[in-house]
Amino acid sequence: VKQAWLGGEIKHPRQLYRAQFSPDARFIAAVGQDKLVHVWELEGEKHHTLSGHKTWSMALTFHPKAKQLFTADYHGVIHCWNFETSGKPRWTIPKADNDNVRTLTVSHDGKYLISAGDDGVIKVWNASNGKPIAQLKGHEECIFSLAISPDGKHLVSGDLYGSVRQWKIGSWKQTRELDAKLLHTRLENFIADVGGARSLAFNKNGKLLAVGGMKEAKSNAFCPGKPIVLIFDWASGKQKTELTIQGKSDGPFNALHFLEDDTLSGHTEVLHSDSELTFWKTDTPDPLHSIKNGSAYDLSLHPDGRQLLVASYVSGGSTGNGA
Incomplete structure (x- = not known):
């Protein structure tokens, strides 16, 4: 990727936390603070909503084969929807977590829905x-991120302490732990832990795993730090590169995606400065280029591997930006 530009924009009056393309690239779905699931048709931007959550929703994922959408909220509730039409959930898991479900994913074969969040399980x-x-235990703190390897055999999970764990899909046994503890900060004057492995992404051939977050948090007040991405060799589990930014953004990388040409894209959450959508070649720490944008929680890759959807927000409102 030598150049990137804004291709379109959908505005919404409330903050959005998650937004994704559907696998057939016909729809965008988003969730956030207004308790609704929003669905837009990309052609014509026809919009409808799905109602069922009673609090903010921070997790969303599409089924890779069936026309189903999964969403989860701060009360630990997961809903499954027929997203193309308005209506009630197909089914509901009333207590998937003791608190907030932060992340959802579905196995490549469509058999398993996987959730994680504040209870660390x-x-x-x-x-x-x-x-x-199954329940997979081992993390000692809340889990921010999940990803599945391109061959569909392995699940990885990242937590507040920077522990990235590998699990065998099917047997659900933990097979390895990768060290991303650089993304965690707890100083003597802190009243809480800061940071964590906020985002995970495999490249297309599965040889690299990117882990996003921030290091060297300066305080618990809005938790400013240095946004970075750690690149791991998947075969050895060893860190290869630490990717940095050129701007002044001071929040974590909440979202990462590898593009079709193996360029890595990532977006930061702004705390006190400009937020950025950044692109790298992973063998060098400095970015290829970046685009200033509102603070973002999510980044979704179009099935063509060349377009990105950013769920971002600016002062006074929230916007889902397609780029």
């Missing part, structure tokens, strides 16, 4: 009916 569900299958 990964839950595996039957993606067809929401029935429980």
Whole structure:
């Protein structure tokens, strides 16, 4: 990627936390502070909503094969929807977490829905009916991120302490722990831990794993720090590169995606300065280029591998930006 530009914009009056393209690239779905699930058709931007959550929603993912959408909220509730039409959820998991469900993903074969959040336990569900299958324990703090390897055999999870754990899909056994503890800060004068492995992404051939967050947090007040991405060699589990930014953004990388040409894209959450959508070649720490944008929680890759959807917000409102 030598150049990037804004291709379109959908505005919404309330803050959006998650936004994704559907697998067939016909729809965008988003969730956030207004308790609704928003669905837009890309052609014509026809919009409808799905109602069922009673609080803010921070997690969303599409089924890779069936026309289903999964969303989760701050009360630990997961809903499964027929997203193309308005209506009630197909089914509901009333208590998927003791608190906030922060992240959702679905296995490549569509069999398993996987959730994680504040209670630090990964839950595996039957993606067809929401029935429980397994609980994966080992993390000592809340889990921010999940990703599945391109071959579909492995799940990775990242937590507040910077622990990135690998699990075998099917047996659900932990097989390895990668060290991203550089992304965690706890100083003597802090009243809480700061940072964590906020985002995870594999490249197309599965040889690299990117882990996003920030290091060297300066305080607990709005938690400013240095945004970075750690690149791991997947075969050895060893860190290869630490990617940096050129701007003044001081929040973590909440979202990462590899593009079709293996360029890595990432977006920061702004705390006190400009936020950026940044692009790198992973063998060198400095970015290829970046685009200033509002603070963002999510980044979704179009099925063509060349377009990105950013769920971002600016002062006074929230915007889902397609770029």
